[in-house]
Structure formats: structure tokens, C-alpha cells
Amino acid sequence: MPKKPTIYDIAERLNITAATVSRALNNNPKISKPTRELVIKTAAEMGYEQNKLAQALKSGKSHNVGVIVPRIDNNFFASVIRGIEEELYPKGYHVIICQTHNKEDLEIRNINSLLNAQVDGILMSISNAKIEEKEGFKNLLKKSIPLIFFDRKRDIQDVSTVTIDDFRGAYESTQHLINQGCKRIAHLSNDRLFLIYKNRYLGYKQAIIDNGLEFDENLVIEIESKISEGKRITKELLALENPADGIFSSSDFTALGAIEEIKSQGLKIPENIAVVGFSNEPFTKFMELSITTVDQSPVEMGRIAAQVFLEEITNSKKVKSKKEVILSPELIVRKSSMKLENKFI
Amino acid sequence: MPKKPTIYDIAERLNITAATVSRALNNNPKISKPTRELVIKTAAEMGYEQNKLAQALKSGKSHNVGVIVPRIDNNFFASVIRGIEEELYPKGYHVIICQTHNKEDLEIRNINSLLNAQVDGILMSISNAKIEEKEGFKNLLKKSIPLIFFDRKRDIQDVSTVTIDDFRGAYESTQHLINQGCKRIAHLSNDRLFLIYKNRYLGYKQAIIDNGLEFDENLVIEIESKISEGKRITKELLALENPADGIFSSSDFTALGAIEEIKSQGLKIPENIAVVGFSNEPFTKFMELSITTVDQSPVEMGRIAAQVFLEEITNSKKVKSKKEVILSPELIVRKSSMKLENKFI
DNA sequence: CTGTTAGCGCATTCAA
DNA sequence: TTGAATGCGCTAACAG
Numbered sequence: 001m002p003k004k005p006t007i008y009d010i011a012e013r014l015n016i017t018a019a020t021v022s023r024a025l026n027n028n029p030k031i032s033k034p035t036r037e038l039v040i041k042t043a044a045e046m047g048y049e050q051n052k053l054a055q056a057l058k059s060g061k062s063h064n065v066g067v068i069v070p071r072i073d074n075n076f077f078a079s080v081i082r083g084i085e086e087e088l089y090p091k092g093y094h095v096i097i098c099q100t101h102n103k104e105d106l107e108i109r110n111i112n113s114l115l116n117a118q119v120d121g122i123l124m125s126i127s128n129a130k131i132e133e134k135e136g137f138k139n140l141l142k143k144s145i146p147l148i149f150f151d152r153k154r155d156i157q158d159v160s161t162v163t164i165d166d167f168r169g170a171y172e173s174t175q176h177l178i179n180q181g182c183k184r185i186a187h188l189s190n191d192r193l194f195l196i197y198k199n200r201y202l203g204y205k206q207a208i209i210d211n212g213l214e215f216d217e218n219l220v221i222e223i224e225s226k227i228s229e230g231k232r233i234t235k236e237l238l239a240l241e242n243p244a245d246g247i248f249s250s251s252d253f254t255a256l257g258a259i260e261e262i263k264s265q266g267l268k269i270p271e272n273i274a275v276v277g278f279s280n281e282p283f284t285k286f287m288e289l290s291i292t293t294v295d296q297s298p299v300e301m302g303r304i305a306a307q308v309f310l311e312e313i314t315n316s317k318k319v320k321s322k323k324e325v326i327l328s329p330e331l332i333v334r335k336s337s338m339k340l341e342n343k344f345i
Numbered sequence: 346m347p348k349k350p351t352i353y354d355i356a357e358r359l360n361i362t363a364a365t366v367s368r369a370l371n372n373n374p375k376i377s378k379p380t381r382e383l384v385i386k387t388a389a390e391m392g393y394e395q396n397k398l399a400q401a402l403k404s405g406k407s408h409n410v411g412v413i414v415p416r417i418d419n420n421f422f423a424s425v426i427r428g429i430e431e432e433l434y435p436k437g438y439h440v441i442i443c444q445t446h447n448k449e450d451l452e453i454r455n456i457n458s459l460l461n462a463q464v465d466g467i468l469m470s471i472s473n474a475k476i477e478e479k480e481g482f483k484n485l486l487k488k489s490i491p492l493i494f495f496d497r498k499r500d501i502q503d504v505s506t507v508t509i510d511d512f513r514g515a516y517e518s519t520q521h522l523i524n525q526g527c528k529r530i531a532h533l534s535n536d537r538l539f540l541i542y543k544n545r546y547l548g549y550k551q552a553i554i555d556n557g558l559e560f561d562e563n564l565v566i567e568i569e570s571k572i573s574e575g576k577r578i579t580k581e582l583l584a585l586e587n588p589a590d591g592i593f594s595s596s597d598f599t600a601l602g603a604i605e606e607i608k609s610q611g612l613k614i615p616e617n618i619a620v621v622g623f624s625n626e627p628f629t630k631f632m633e634l635s636i637t638t639v640d641q642s643p644v645e646m647g648r649i650a651a652q653v654f655l656e657e658i659t660n661s662k663k664v665k666s667k668k669e670v671i672l673s674p675e676l677i678v679r680k681s682s683m684k685l686e687n688k689f690i
Numbered sequence: 691c692t693g694t695t696a697g698c699g700c701a702t703t704c705a706a
Numbered sequence: 707t708t709g710a711a712t713g714c715g716c717t718a719a720c721a722g
Contacts, residue, residue: 006699017709022701032707047484053402053463054699057714062398064409064441064462072430073423073644082418085444094462096409096439099430117409117439118398139392256631286601288633299418351715362693367717377691399715402698 005046014042025050056118065309066114068098068107068124075281076298077125080150083302084123091310093120100127108136115139121146121309125153129193132156146312150305151296152194160312160323162305166196169294169329170203173248173276176292176331178211180274180339182246186219186237188230188254197222200250200278219244223254230257238265245273246337252277252284252293259289259336274337290334297327350391359387370395401463410654411459413443413452413469420626421643422470425495428647429468436655438465445472453481460484466491466654470498474538477501491657495650496641497539505657505668507650511541514639514674515548518593518621521637521676523556525619525684527591531564531582533575533599542567545595545623564589568599575602583610590618591682597622597629597638604634604681619682635679642672 007021014021016035023031024039056062067084069077085095096119098110107127114122122145131137131154140147141158153161177185185208192198201220208215219237223229230253237244238261249255255277262273269275269289277284277293284291304325311323352366359366361380368376369384401407412429414422430440441464443455452472459467467490476482476499485492486503498506522530530553537543546565553560564582568574575598582589583606594600600622607618614620614634622629622638629636649670656668 007701008699018699019701019710020708022699023708026701028701030707035707049457050461051402051463051699052461053398053407054714055701057396057398057402057698057716058700058702060714071427072417073420073427075418075420075423078418078420078423081442082416082444085417085442089443089458094441094443094458096441097426097430098434098439099427112394113434113439116395116397118396283628283631286628286632352717353715363715364694364717365692367715368692371717373717375691380691396715399698400717402700402714403716403718405698 004051005048006051007048010039010042010046010048013046014038060118061120062118063092064094064096064117064119065306066096066098066110066117066119066122066124068100068110068114068122068127070102070125070127071099072097076151076279076296079298080125080302080305083299083304084306085302086299087303087306088309102127104128104134107131108134111136111140115143119145120313121148123148123150123305123309125149125151126194127152129191130154146309148305148308148312150301152196154195158322160308160325162301162308162325162327163196164294164296164301164327164329166199166329167203167206169278169296169331170200170248170250171207172203172329172331173278173292173294174204174207175211176333177246177248177274177276177337178207178213180246180270180337182274183213184216184219184242184244185213185246185248186221186244188233188247188249188251188258189220189222190225190250191222197250204248225251225253227253227257227260230254231261232257234258234261238262238267243273247273247275249276250278252279252281252291255291255293255336256283259291270335270337270339274339276337280332284334289336292334292337293332295330295332297330301327349396350393351396352393355384355387355391355393358391359383405463406465407463408437409439409441409462409464411441411443411455411462411464411467411469413445413455413459413467413472415447415470415472416444417442421496421624421641424643425470425647425650428644428649429651430647431644432648432651433654447472449473449479452476453479456481456485460488464490465658466493468493468495468650468654470494470496471539472497474536475499491654493650493653493657495646497541499540503667505653505670507646507653507670507672508541509639509641509646509672509674511544511674512548512551514623514641514676515545515593515595516552517548517674517676518623518637518639519549519552520556521678522591522593522619522621522682523552523558525591525615525682527619528558529561529564529587529589530558530591530593531566531589533578533592533594533596533603534565534567535570535595536567542595549593570596570598572598572602572605575599576606577602579603579606583607583612588618592618592620594621595623597624597626597636600636600638600681601628604636615680615682615684619684621682625677629679634681637679637682638677640675640677642675646672 007018011018011021024036100107150162187204190197280293280295352363356363356366369381445452493505495507532549535542625638625640
């Protein structure tokens, strides 16, 4: 394995100095055309490749960004990461992945570890419901590197965010269920310290109220985003004396659990109970009883988050500024909520 | 934003030298306990954090590994990456993600770009059917860093691989279809320059022959792993004068396309045609007509690939050696191939 | 046990 | 336009 040539090796071969080589390779204007061309040609011959580590150490820019998500094998997060990578790779950035598994301490360790690695920015979907109270996070805020939240965010000064309009997504979903004739709609929520769940809850509530239906706090339940949890809680909901005739779930997984439970009890979907999920996970489309859901355009979300990062890194001279991007949700009506008589609504 | 303290800052404060600080921080034995403790305490007070870039430049180890996949928003690859990340993070490595979108030239650029970034190893599932012929790849082979192929591999000297036993997975799938009574089984294949597809084809063929059925090359079709392609080709298959009564697909996506087409023609699954896919994508399980498929334990595959990397990085003094890990596939029988009379086979 | 020195590979300032 | 010198932050060899 031959040692990698450095700019010194090529300088020596050409009887010039490393500085000149560096300039030639970096399109520095202060260099003669013949020299530049000679250097570039020789570099190619010698199989020279820039050592980005050295460059990074010198410049203070690693050209790496860290992305922190609960887990990557989840279509939503994977798609966001896809968008981020696609946007950043052409600009010369690499994407470093960290998973939190929803462990609060692991998230903080991820942050520190990325900071040590000198990432130029961090894009994350948080796992700590009150992340702003953690020491490790405060530490991150003090740095001058861009920090961007996507999807699961908290409102924190100087931290830009990219989300969809969760309130609207929830409002439209609930309105859709009401249009289908539902009168008593349950809401499978999640920890509302996370703004996305809070906003979905608020959108749901507002739609109920705006339509003159009775808002019943007992029909709102906070559970983890798991199929089994959806099942478990739906069993309870169905056992109520006055059961729901519609379910708006803040997660496709709990919606799926709900559907399984409803079917196992011999009830019809959507006739007896209509169901709407959230996120447009692939399985919601492929199922025989396809699930109505809200699309969050995750790839786009990733792209935008990456763009916000690029803007912030560019305008870094200016004062820190916060940018909030809110994408439009798209309600995708499928069989789980489409009652026959209303097929075209 | 206060400037980050370096070991010099803490050395100055303590009236000692940076070398001593470095030693204290790195658990070097040649240092007195009081000094070490004082340094550690002071470092903590000053909010010191190690700059891994400098360490990397000095040591030649970035503690980053590159992972190259066609795309990340695909459950199989996302799960492999999950496994890799989980295995490597505790060892102090970060995972850098690159996507090829199945573009051969992009894959080569990804390799170069990761090499520039001084990654300590590359784990990849290839997009170039004959990657060994590409200049950029030969270049990578010359380096002394570990290279590991997972899933989509090529047999190349010195390159370790982690795959499942595709031959066996295919053989068992086909045998299963035969057990269900299928006599004329089609195979939706893919570019067989990729060993995984070649082996699946060979396993299929062997099962046909071993069972004394007629092997008909016309029933083997190479297509891209897309739902639409599965649909298109199934339409052709069904139009044959002597159509198939079973389909073994090397991809869940083409299997899904096949199922959609079969159903749209009013045929029954599995009664008229039984279908088996490959990969155990989540949707195969959630569908009403769940799809029989072969599980590749992707998270495990990622973990193993990471372990192979760690072994190679550790034994780097020795000669380069090639390791081949072959995981067991697991046939998961579901409705798409389970004929009623054979429910328990 | 601790200090001194040097260098990883590069880009940039100051001279010439 | 080019060369010489310096430092990014850290570690390791060599002294002492």
C-alpha cells in the first residue's frame, strides 16, 4: 500500500512550494495559468487526493453534519435523511447518523459525540421532551454551529425548525371524519410535551368544537406510537358505554393497531368506525383496507432542513436568527375512512 | 460564543505543558495521580472537549466509517444501517451515509469522497454490477482500509462479505410452493451479475429440478425491483398459453406488483396462483393478503458487517484476509402462498 | 513523572 | 505570482 501523496510530494517533484500547489488546487486567483495546469496535471498523475481532515482542522470546518433521530429504520426518518443527504452531498457535506432509540441520555451523548467530531451543524428530531433543560443541550446552544429541529421540535430561541402544519393536518383529518358522518371521534395522542402531538391534539379539538360536536376529554388518550398500544387502547375505547364511531390517530402505527382490534371484534371499517392515521407510512397504502392518513412529505422536509442549514452556515457573520418553515400537510383519503355513500368527499 | 478551550489553555492555567495534559486526559500510565486528577478536574471546569479532528489528523484514524447503499429510505437498507450504527457507536465510531440511487458513477464518486474524508473503512451494498472493473474502485482496493460488502456483493479478492444464504432462501421458497401443489413456477429475477440474484435464481432452479418438475427458462424474467415492473411482467406471464400457478419473486416489491395484477384479473391468490417474495419488507406482513417472503435479518446483517469491520481494523498488522459470513434466511409463510388444504405445512 | 520538540496535511499571512 | 513561515489541536518520541 503506497503512501498517499501530499501537496509536499507534488511540490517537490515540481520544484515549487507546497503553498503554490495548494493555491493551484484551490483555484486561488493569484497563480499563473501554466503553473496551475502543471500542478493539476501532476497531481492527477500522482494520484493525489485531498485530505479533508487536515483541511478541516485548518479551516475549522469539517464539512460533516450530524443527524440525530430516534431510529433510522422507520420510513419517515429514513426519508427525511434521504432528503438531507441528497441536498447536502452535492455541496460537499457528509451526513453522520446517530440514533437515540428515544433514550434521553443517549440523545445527549450523541450531541456531545457529534460536537467532538466537529460537525458543522446538527439536524435533529428530538427525543427529550424537555431538551432545553439538559446541560448537554445548553452546551450545544452556546456553540456557533447551526442547529435545526425537524418534526419533533421544541420552541427554543435561536433554533430553526422545519415541520408540517400539524394543527391543520389534524384539523382536516378530523373535519374529514365529521364529513363522513362521525359524531364521536376519539384521538390517539402521544406525549404532548412534544409540539407535534400538542398541535395535532389542538387541531383535532378545534375541529370538534367548530362543528358543534361535544368535546370529550375522555376520548383523548396519550400512548406510545406502537401497534400493540393502539390495539390495547382501542379495546378499552370499544368497551365504553358510548363508544367512538371514529378515530383520529397521531400515528399510523397506533391506527393500524386500532384497526386490527376493531376488525377482531367483528366491527366494520369504516362503516362502524372510521380511522385516520398520520405520517403516510408505506404500509398504509398497500393494505387491502388502505388507511387514510396525513402525508408529511418527509423527503421534502429533509431537503428544506438541509437548505436552512446551508443558509445559516452562509450567513453566520450575522446575528443568530431563527427560521421556522412550516410545510403543508396533505390528507390522503383511503378506505379506512371512506364511507360508501360519501365516496367522493 | 466563547472559544473552545484546548489542552494548551488548560496547561497554561495549571502551569504545566500540553503534553502532560494530553497524557492525563488519555489515561497514560506515566503520570502521577494528583496531576491527572487536577487536570481532569480543571478540564471539566473549563468545559474542555477533545477535538477529534486533530486527534484524527495526528493518528490517521478518523473513527468514521462510510456506508454506501442505493438508497436509505428502504426498510432493508435502513435496518442494516441501524445494525451498523448500533454496533459501532459504542466503539466510538460514527457512521457516514451515502446513497447511490443505483447510479454507477455516483457510487464511484461516493467512494472517492469517503476516501477524501479519511474514513477508516467502507461498508457497502453495491450498485455497480461489475464494480471491480471501475478505476475508482480499484483505487479503493489499493488502500489499506477494510472494505466490506453486505447483501449485494461481488466476489473479489480481499473483500469480506456478509450475506444471507440466498440459494437456500430461494430453494426453500420454491420447495414451499411445490409443497403447496404448484407445478409451474415463474421466477421474477433481477440483474444476475449481482450474486444475490444469481444465487436466488440457482436455488429456484435446483428446487425445480430436484422435484422432477420441468425447468422452463421462459418463466424466468429479469426486471427491476419495482411494483410497476412486477405488474407489467405478470400481465405478460398470465397471457401465456400455459400460465404459471406460482411465482417466486426475488423482491417483495415485484411480488406486490404481481399480486395487484393477479387480483385485478379476477384470479385468486393463493388458489390460482401462489406468490412468494423476498426481504420481508414491513408491508408484506401488514397486508390483508399477507405475503410469504424470506427474512434476511437486516439488523443482524448490519451488526455482523460492523463486527467484521472491527475485526479487520484490529488485525490490520496481519495480511489482508477475506471473511465470508453467510446468515440463515428464514422463510415466513403467509397467506399469499398458504393454500387452505395445506394450512399447516 | 514531566518538559521539549516535532509533525500529521493543509491554507494563509507576510514578504519578496 | 511565488516562497517562507506559521498554526489548526493533538500526540509521541526523546530527554531529563
